[in-house]
Amino acid sequence: MFPQKMRRSFEPGYENWEPGTCLLIYTCTVNAEIVAVGSEMLTPFRQDTNSLFLTNQLNSLGVEVIAKTIVGDDRARLAEAARMALSRADIVIFSGGLGPTEDDLTREAVAEALGVELRRDPALITELYTRFASRRIKMPENNARQAELIEGAEALRNPNGTAPGQWIETLYNGAMRVIILLPGPPWELEPLFVEQCMPRLRSSVPETYIATAQLKLAMVPESLADQRAAVIYKQFPQVQTTILASAGEVQFHLRAQASTQEEAEYRVETLSGLLEEEFAKECFSTGDETLEQIVGYYLQMRNTTVSVAESCTGGLLAERLTRVSGSSRYFMGGVVVYSNEMKTLFCDVPPLMIGAHGAVSKEVAIALAEGIRGECRTTYGIGITGVAGPTGGTEEKPVGLVYIALADGGKPEVIERRFPGDRLRIRHFATQQALEMLRQKLV
Amino acid sequence: MFPQKMRRSFEPGYENWEPGTCLLIYTCTVNAEIVAVGSEMLTPFRQDTNSLFLTNQLNSLGVEVIAKTIVGDDRARLAEAARMALSRADIVIFSGGLGPTEDDLTREAVAEALGVELRRDPALITELYTRFASRRIKMPENNARQAELIEGAEALRNPNGTAPGQWIETLYNGAMRVIILLPGPPWELEPLFVEQCMPRLRSSVPETYIATAQLKLAMVPESLADQRAAVIYKQFPQVQTTILASAGEVQFHLRAQASTQEEAEYRVETLSGLLEEEFAKECFSTGDETLEQIVGYYLQMRNTTVSVAESCTGGLLAERLTRVSGSSRYFMGGVVVYSNEMKTLFCDVPPLMIGAHGAVSKEVAIALAEGIRGECRTTYGIGITGVAGPTGGTEEKPVGLVYIALADGGKPEVIERRFPGDRLRIRHFATQQALEMLRQKLV
Numbered sequence: 001m002f003p004q005k006m007r008r009s010f011e012p013g014y015e016n017w018e019p020g021t022c023l024l025i026y027t028c029t030v031n032a033e034i035v036a037v038g039s040e041m042l043t044p045f046r047q048d049t050n051s052l053f054l055t056n057q058l059n060s061l062g063v064e065v066i067a068k069t070i071v072g073d074d075r076a077r078l079a080e081a082a083r084m085a086l087s088r089a090d091i092v093i094f095s096g097g098l099g100p101t102e103d104d105l106t107r108e109a110v111a112e113a114l115g116v117e118l119r120r121d122p123a124l125i126t127e128l129y130t131r132f133a134s135r136r137i138k139m140p141e142n143n144a145r146q147a148e149l150i151e152g153a154e155a156l157r158n159p160n161g162t163a164p165g166q167w168i169e170t171l172y173n174g175a176m177r178v179i180i181l182l183p184g185p186p187w188e189l190e191p192l193f194v195e196q197c198m199p200r201l202r203s204s205v206p207e208t209y210i211a212t213a214q215l216k217l218a219m220v221p222e223s224l225a226d227q228r229a230a231v232i233y234k235q236f237p238q239v240q241t242t243i244l245a246s247a248g249e250v251q252f253h254l255r256a257q258a259s260t261q262e263e264a265e266y267r268v269e270t271l272s273g274l275l276e277e278e279f280a281k282e283c284f285s286t287g288d289e290t291l292e293q294i295v296g297y298y299l300q301m302r303n304t305t306v307s308v309a310e311s312c313t314g315g316l317l318a319e320r321l322t323r324v325s326g327s328s329r330y331f332m333g334g335v336v337v338y339s340n341e342m343k344t345l346f347c348d349v350p351p352l353m354i355g356a357h358g359a360v361s362k363e364v365a366i367a368l369a370e371g372i373r374g375e376c377r378t379t380y381g382i383g384i385t386g387v388a389g390p391t392g393g394t395e396e397k398p399v400g401l402v403y404i405a406l407a408d409g410g411k412p413e414v415i416e417r418r419f420p421g422d423r424l425r426i427r428h429f430a431t432q433q434a435l436e437m438l439r440q441k442l443v
Numbered sequence: 444m445f446p447q448k449m450r451r452s453f454e455p456g457y458e459n460w461e462p463g464t465c466l467l468i469y470t471c472t473v474n475a476e477i478v479a480v481g482s483e484m485l486t487p488f489r490q491d492t493n494s495l496f497l498t499n500q501l502n503s504l505g506v507e508v509i510a511k512t513i514v515g516d517d518r519a520r521l522a523e524a525a526r527m528a529l530s531r532a533d534i535v536i537f538s539g540g541l542g543p544t545e546d547d548l549t550r551e552a553v554a555e556a557l558g559v560e561l562r563r564d565p566a567l568i569t570e571l572y573t574r575f576a577s578r579r580i581k582m583p584e585n586n587a588r589q590a591e592l593i594e595g596a597e598a599l600r601n602p603n604g605t606a607p608g609q610w611i612e613t614l615y616n617g618a619m620r621v622i623i624l625l626p627g628p629p630w631e632l633e634p635l636f637v638e639q640c641m642p643r644l645r646s647s648v649p650e651t652y653i654a655t656a657q658l659k660l661a662m663v664p665e666s667l668a669d670q671r672a673a674v675i676y677k678q679f680p681q682v683q684t685t686i687l688a689s690a691g692e693v694q695f696h697l698r699a700q701a702s703t704q705e706e707a708e709y710r711v712e713t714l715s716g717l718l719e720e721e722f723a724k725e726c727f728s729t730g731d732e733t734l735e736q737i738v739g740y741y742l743q744m745r746n747t748t749v750s751v752a753e754s755c756t757g758g759l760l761a762e763r764l765t766r767v768s769g770s771s772r773y774f775m776g777g778v779v780v781y782s783n784e785m786k787t788l789f790c791d792v793p794p795l796m797i798g799a800h801g802a803v804s805k806e807v808a809i810a811l812a813e814g815i816r817g818e819c820r821t822t823y824g825i826g827i828t829g830v831a832g833p834t835g836g837t838e839e840k841p842v843g844l845v846y847i848a849l850a851d852g853g854k855p856e857v858i859e860r861r862f863p864g865d866r867l868r869i870r871h872f873a874t875q876q877a878l879e880m881l882r883q884k885l886v
Contacts, residue, residue, distance in 0.1 A: 064485075088523070314761055333782060
């Protein structure tokens with residue numbers, strides 16, 4: 001369960017490698033376009049998310065996505081989008097528009113773009129009838145449309161729905177194309193793609209090898225992280241580096257492609273090793289773990305427990321800690337002490353202290369941490385108090401001011417921070433800082 | 444502060460209206476395409492989200508979005524996407540690719556598609572120099588690229604960044620086109636679009652009137668909500684109805700377009716009135732409020748307070764209640780009692796009761812609700828206990844089983860539910876059910 005890569009030392013050979021000199025820059029030979037079909041994705045409410053999944057899968061084969069198009073349920077526009085995609089991409093994937101209703105026009109539009117006909121497949125018709133019969137429902141006549149295959153297409157069975165996918169290999173204006181039609185719902189599309197399309201694609205695209213790596217940092221501002229990292233990753237143009245940032249977290253995603261797996265891995269690991277060295281203090285994971293998971297691993301590993309007393313974060317810290325399955329082994333309990341009375345009731349914060357320093361103060365943060373630690377008899381206690389806003393700020397104690405304290409029976413630690421952003425962002429920052437403080441204590 | 448529309452009765456004239464017969468179906472005359480530019484949006488990690496904002500704005504003018512395209516930082520593909528969009532849409536909006544680096548190619552590509560030149564604008568150059576000088580930074584030579592205007596374009600000032608937008612009205616293959624170039628970061632794009640593009644667009648598109656309405660329902664399964672609603676909304680083809688669903692919440696978004704504001708409003712309000720009647724019990728808002736906000740309104744209105752004791756939801760209920768600014772007026776405190784000892788310590792749950800019925804039981808849920816209510820001396824107390832999974836389930840007490848109790852000093856209410864989905868979904872469902880239980884008590 002403990003992430004194996006977390007304590008990975010540098011790979012053999014790393015020391016002798018000179019950055020930026022000896023590696024070939026790969027050229028990508030196969031590319032893809034994703035066309036998402038459905039008028040609901042042209043409203044302000046819904047977005048195509050299948051393309052993120054599909055991109056990840058395609059990238060793992062060394063296939064790059066060069067464009068994404070989102071069109072409504074309109075046959076002419078859909079056919080036009082199909083022609084456009086077929087003119088520029090080797091692999092064209094359509095998601096959605098395979099249902100039984102008149103709005104479902106992907107089959108017709110792709111056939112039109114290819115200049116071929118649809119034909120009703122007897123085996124698919126039989127399957128549909130059987131499916132409905134087994135549920136003792138008469139099949140609506142409309143559903144027969146789902147048995148229509150584009151000339152030259154192979155049906156892709158869909159165990160999770162009535163709309164089968166379609167796979168077509170064809171020439172389009174003299175160029176070889178793979179065309180894939182997939183149902184729209186993710187729980188149908190994903191298994192169908194992984195089980196039936198990926199093996200076919202793997203054998204159709206030139207063999208290439210991909211390696212990926214990631215690093216997650218806590219509480220480093222994005223601009224600073226990028227500044228420190230750029231010096232390093234700019235020396236590795238053959239590794240694609242993507243930086244993602246959210247409140248209190250920066251992620252580096254690395255990806256390299258090569259003609260052998262060893263070489264691809266060597267490339268990303270060389271860069272990730274250097275980045276890990278640069279961010280040795282701030283890097284909490286080189287895997288998929290969240291900060292709360294990592295903190296959980298350490299708490300368990302050290303046989304320790306934690307309890308929390310939250311004011312401005314209103315339960316978010318407890319919620320994050322308990323998002324992790326199995327957290328009951330190290331998370332004992334928490335209190336959300338919004339009012340001064342509750343701070344006294346649950347954590348024995350002296351009313352006089354609140355009177356003298358205010359509820360948002362170093363002193364109260366420490367008293368909360370020590371109070372909850374004593375109540376719950378845990379190894380560590382965390383106390384958070386601050387002004388999450390948008391109201392309640394003063395000149396002396398402005399919105400964004402947060403005190404976070406960590407008690408362990410010895411001298412308590414306390415941090416003062418001014419977080420930017422709105423109420424939810426400030427709350428998230430505060431919990432991220434609290435988790436990072438605990439992680440630093442545990443490593 | 445209390446949502447005005449929440450208690451709206453039916454509009455005058457509603458009773459005499461016969462559905463599906465007397466209203467014209469509108470035809471939309473102006474349409475738009477959105478082109479998002481940036482290679483990062485072709486990775487598995489990032490998505491274009493500006494288009495949701497832009498679609499909402501455009502729809503409010505009666506402009507429909509007919510397609511969205513996402514392309515990388517590649518001049519040829521970008522120019523091709525521009526030509527495609529210009530061939531089919533009246534308004535073409537580009538977001539991103541206006542920065543100072545060589546990867547920022549939107550200006551060049553759009554100029555190429557239009558067959559015109561870029562020219563460096565002296566006023567913009569001066570402005571850029573001034574901007575940098577005021578921060579005592581020498582302007583990098585690259586930044587001068589941001590002063591390049593497409594021939595015939597008007598600059599759109601960007602108070603939040605260095606890249607100005609551009610506005611072009613031109614003929615393209617004989618058709619009138621409005622072309623807008625916007626910076627990619629949302630905090631630059633959004634104010635720029637609202638302040639400078641919306642007034643221009645409003646005067647360029649034919650006057651039309653849009654009315655929208657929404658209804659939010661708690662704890663109705665999506666399929667059931669759709670089944671009950673479809674009977675009604677299918678009689679209103681002139682109102683566009685979109686249904687969104689998440690764990691324990693269904694939203695209906697209605698939208699109608701007409702030649703007068705009154706008529707547009709009449710259309711959506713007739714339908715929303717009928718839907719409100721159908722879902723009188725489950726509809727918690729006809730505005731933008733979240734369920735926790737609505738519960739907060741009611742608690743304040745009734746001069747009441749609440750406290751919570753959570754086991755399997757781990758603080759999520761307290762977190763949701765305190766997401767609302769001003770919640771300290773009615774939310775007194777909460778405890779997260781993961782272990783049995785904490786249940787006893789903070790809520791006086793008798794250890795014998797836990798021994799007899801188990802921690803996940805009706806009895807313990809009630810004891811938690813009554814215990815926390817007594818401790819915090821609030822009007823209401825809520826107790827939640829259950830199995831969020833993925834481990835810890837048994838045949839008798841499977842994953843997803845949750846008990847939610849509400850105490851108010853009289854006979855406590857308790858609900859037993861089996862929620863579907865993973866750990867996070869079960870936790871969300873449980874808090875949604877708890878909030879809805881409290882709302883039902885308060886209405």
